[in-house]
Amino acid sequence: MSQQPIGVVGAGTMGQGIAQVLATSGFRVRLYDVAEAALERARSAIDAGLVKLVNKDRMSETGREEAMVRLLTTVDLETLADCAVIIEAAPEQPELKEQLFRDLSRLSDDAILASNTSSLSLTRLAAVSARPERVVGMHFFNPVPVLKLVEVIRAEQTSDATVARIEALAEALGKTAVRVGDSPGFAVNRLLVPMINEAAFLVQEGAATPEAVDQAMQLGAAHPMGPLQLADLIGLDVCLAIMEVLQEGFGDPKYRPCPLLRRMVEAGYLGRKSGRGFHVYS
Helix, strand or coil: CCCCCEEEECCCHHHHHHHHHHHHCCCCEEEECCCHHHHHHHHHHHHHHHHHHHHCCCCCHHHHHHHHHCEEEECCHHHHCCCCEEEECCCCCHHHHHHHHHHHHCCCCCCEEEECCCCCCHHHHHHCCCCHHHEEEEECCCCCCCCCEEEEEECCCCCHHHHHHHHHHHHHCCCEEEEEECCCCCCHHHHHHHHHHHHHHHHHCCCCCHHHHHHHHHHHHCCCCCHHHHHHHHCHHHHHHHHHHHHHHHCCHHHCCCHHHHHHHHCCCCEHHHCECCCECC
């Protein structure tokens, strides 16, 4: 697998992190995005991340230079035609992802198409692909260079060979692959995001401030960061989208998105990436 490049579609936060881990693990990477500016930001962010590793003596300067040489950025989707695996890390928009999977499945008869979706149905994505048996979920967690988990989600159509190859790739990246069924939210987000949603309800009801909620969960449940700090890191728009997927997928009122969370997204208070969420960032 390592002889062929690995494609990454989407140069946002997750795409950047996935590309960085691939490049530092010895893989040639083709990072695609529709916007040249996004690719330039991604390349700068990846290089800055590698510089930090060099400064911490966790990577040599030569290693940093070699990793950057292995990273190719492109606005031409055809550049991914010879990739062994293509990892889609586009925004959580079903129509966008489905169109990407239609387009990607036409590029190669052999490539595995893996989605980094945090909540959408892999079976639905596989259904629009020309080779559904080669579609699989490969859900990384932010920050990708730090967190070890990769959820491997099997669609109804996914073959055993596809699952095995993605698990091998995760292991080659120093990650731990955990198999999860194709259920809304998978495992982590089905547990985690409703907790964030409930924390938002506490704030909406005036039961506790965001600071109090976070401090309580850090000190009382040994969480490394509070749920609303985590929501700001994930992005409140992403949290809202996951709650909507859970609500639609299960039809259960317990997954109703908190109105405060929805209002904050509508106001553009998305968390760290916008400078303001449940907390304010300079």
